[in-house]
Amino acid sequence: MSAQQSSERNQVFTREEVAAHNKKGDLWIIIDSNVYDLVAGQDATKIFFSLHRHEVLLKPAYARLRIGSIKDESPTIIAASPGELSAVPYAEPTWLSKGYYSPHKELQKAMRKFVDEIVYPDAQACPGKHLKGLTLMDGIVKPEEFDYFHEMIITQELVRVGARGYGDGMLGGMVIGLPPVMNFGNEQVRSKVMPEVLGGKKFICLAISEAFAGSDVSGMKTTAVKTPDGKHWIVNGTKKWITNGTFADYFTVGCRTDGGFTVILVERGPGVETSAIKTSYSPTAGTAYITFDNVKVPVENTLGPEDAGLLVILSNFNHERWVMICASARAQRLVVEECLKLAEMIARCEAIQSWLENITYQMTKMSYKTMSDKLAGQIAFAKAYSTEGAQKTAADAVQIFGGRGITKTGMGRFIEHYHRTVTFDAILGGAEDVLGDLGVRQAVKKMPPNVRL
Numbered sequence: 001m002s003a004q005q006s007s008e009r010n011q012v013f014t015r016e017e018v019a020a021h022n023k024k025g026d027l028w029i030i031i032d033s034n035v036y037d038l039v040a041g042q043d044a045t046k047i048f049f050s051l052h053r054h055e056v057l058l059k060p061a062y063a064r065l066r067i068g069s070i071k072d073e074s075p076t077i078i079a080a081s082p083g084e085l086s087a088v089p090y091a092e093p094t095w096l097s098k099g100y101y102s103p104h105k106e107l108q109k110a111m112r113k114f115v116d117e118i119v120y121p122d123a124q125a126c127p128g129k130h131l132k133g134l135t136l137m138d139g140i141v142k143p144e145e146f147d148y149f150h151e152m153i154i155t156q157e158l159v160r161v162g163a164r165g166y167g168d169g170m171l172g173g174m175v176i177g178l179p180p181v182m183n184f185g186n187e188q189v190r191s192k193v194m195p196e197v198l199g200g201k202k203f204i205c206l207a208i209s210e211a212f213a214g215s216d217v218s219g220m221k222t223t224a225v226k227t228p229d230g231k232h233w234i235v236n237g238t239k240k241w242i243t244n245g246t247f248a249d250y251f252t253v254g255c256r257t258d259g260g261f262t263v264i265l266v267e268r269g270p271g272v273e274t275s276a277i278k279t280s281y282s283p284t285a286g287t288a289y290i291t292f293d294n295v296k297v298p299v300e301n302t303l304g305p306e307d308a309g310l311l312v313i314l315s316n317f318n319h320e321r322w323v324m325i326c327a328s329a330r331a332q333r334l335v336v337e338e339c340l341k342l343a344e345m346i347a348r349c350e351a352i353q354s355w356l357e358n359i360t361y362q363m364t365k366m367s368y369k370t371m372s373d374k375l376a377g378q379i380a381f382a383k384a385y386s387t388e389g390a391q392k393t394a395a396d397a398v399q400i401f402g403g404r405g406i407t408k409t410g411m412g413r414f415i416e417h418y419h420r421t422v423t424f425d426a427i428l429g430g431a432e433d434v435l436g437d438l439g440v441r442q443a444v445k446k447m448p449p450n451v452r453l
C-alpha cells in the first residue's frame, strides 16, 4: 500500500460526517468505530457481527474498503493476538484462568503462539505440507522433564486449529504408531526410528484394523511367518482405515503368528502398497488401505514379545484413548467459545477436563505397565464419556447456529466442521459401547471375592 493510500485509509471523521454519505454511489458505514465506504451512513456494527466473523474485516478484499475511523472512538472488538488467552468465559481450561494455579504455563504460552502463528494459517490453507526446518519451543522443556501434562498441553493447543483431518495428518500416526517402538522396540530399532520420526524426517502409522477386525482385534487375519533360517518375518495381509498410511515410511503392524499375535515394525519397501480411502474428513489425514504381499522384515523389528503382542496392542490403546480425550475435551471447549450458551455444554467441558487432569496426574507417576492395570478402565470410561458428550455438544451447537451450523463457510464454518467430524472420535481408538464394556469388565475383574451385599 502506498503512503497516499495509507493516509486515505486513516482519515478521521465525525459520526455526522459519515451520516451525510447516504446517497446512491456515496455510501459510508461504521463498523466498530471504523468507517467503510460502502452503504448507507449508519453504524452497522451490530448487524455486521450478527452475520459475519471478525476475521472477515481483516481480509485484504474488505480491508481495502476501509477509509478511516470515527473521531474520538476506538475499536471495541479486539481480536486476540497470537498466543493470547481467550477472554470468553469457559473458553480456556480452569488452570489457565486468572487466579488459578498453572503448571507448565511457559510451554502452553509458547505452544499457543506457535499454533496461532504457524499451524493455524497452514491448516486453513490445508495444503498437506508439513512443518519442516523449524526450531520448536526454543528448549522450554528439558527432554528429561517432559511428562504427560506437557503432552496434554501440546495436544490441546493443536486442537484449537479446528481442522480435524489436518491434525490427524500431522500427529495421528506418531501418537499411536511410535509408542510401541519406544516402549517395546530393541535398542537398534529405537535409535534408528525414533530420531527420524520425531525429527519429522519420516512418518509412522499404527496398522491394526482390518476390514473384519475393527472393534474385535482378535479377528485379525494378517499373518507373519518366520523364514526357515529364523532371520526374517514374511508378512501377508491387508489393513484398513490406517491414519497416515498413505505417506507413512514405517508401519507398526499387528500380525497373527504361530502362537498368538505379534507386533512388527514394517518399513515401506517391496510388497507394501498403500491407497487412499476417501472419508468424510480431509485427505491430509492420509487414511489408507494397506496391502502387505510377502513383505520380508528382519526379526529384529519385532516389537515386544513374540506371540504375546496383544499386550503391546492393548497397552498402546490407553495412550491413544488418553490423547483422544485431550483432543475431545479441548474441541468441546472451542464449541463453548463459539456459542457461549447452554449450561450443559459448559458442564460437560469442565467435567471431562477435570477427569482428564486426574488421569494425567496418575500417568505421570505410574509405569507403562501399571497404567495398563490401573487406568485402562478409567481411560475407557473417560474416552466414551468425552466422545458421547462431544456429540451432544455438536448437536446443540448446530441447533444454536441454525442454518449457519450446516454451512461450510462464514460464521458457522467451525461448527459445521466439528459436527461433521465429531462422530469419528466415537469410533476411533475403541467404539463407545466397546469401551463401556471394557471399563465394566476391568472393574468386575478387580471385585474382591469376599465382598457381598
Ligand SMILES: Cc1cc2nc3c(=O)[nH]c(=O)nc-3n(C[C@H](O)[C@H](O)[C@H](O)COP(=O)(O)OP(=O)(O)OC[C@H]3O[C@@H](n4cnc5c(N)ncnc54)[C@H](O)[C@@H]3O)c2cc1C
Binding pocket: 205, 206, 207, 208, 209, 211, 213, 214, 215, 216, 240, 241, 242, 243, 244, 279, 287, 424, 427, 428, 429, 430, 431, 432, 433, 434, 437
Ligand atoms: C478415519 C479412521 C481412521 C482410523 N485410523 C486407524 C489407525 O490409524 N489404525 C488402526 O489400526 N485403525 C484405525 N481405524 C480403525 C478403527 O480403530 C475402527 O474403525 C474401530 O476399531 C471400529 O471398528 P469398525 O469400524 O470395524 O466397527 P465395528 O467393530 O464393526 O463396530 C461397529 C459398532 O458395533 C458396535 N460393537 C462392536 N463390537 C461391540 C462390542 N463388543 N460390544 C458392544 N458393541 C459393539 C459398536 O457400536 C460399534 O460402534 C480408523 C478408522 C477410521 C474410520
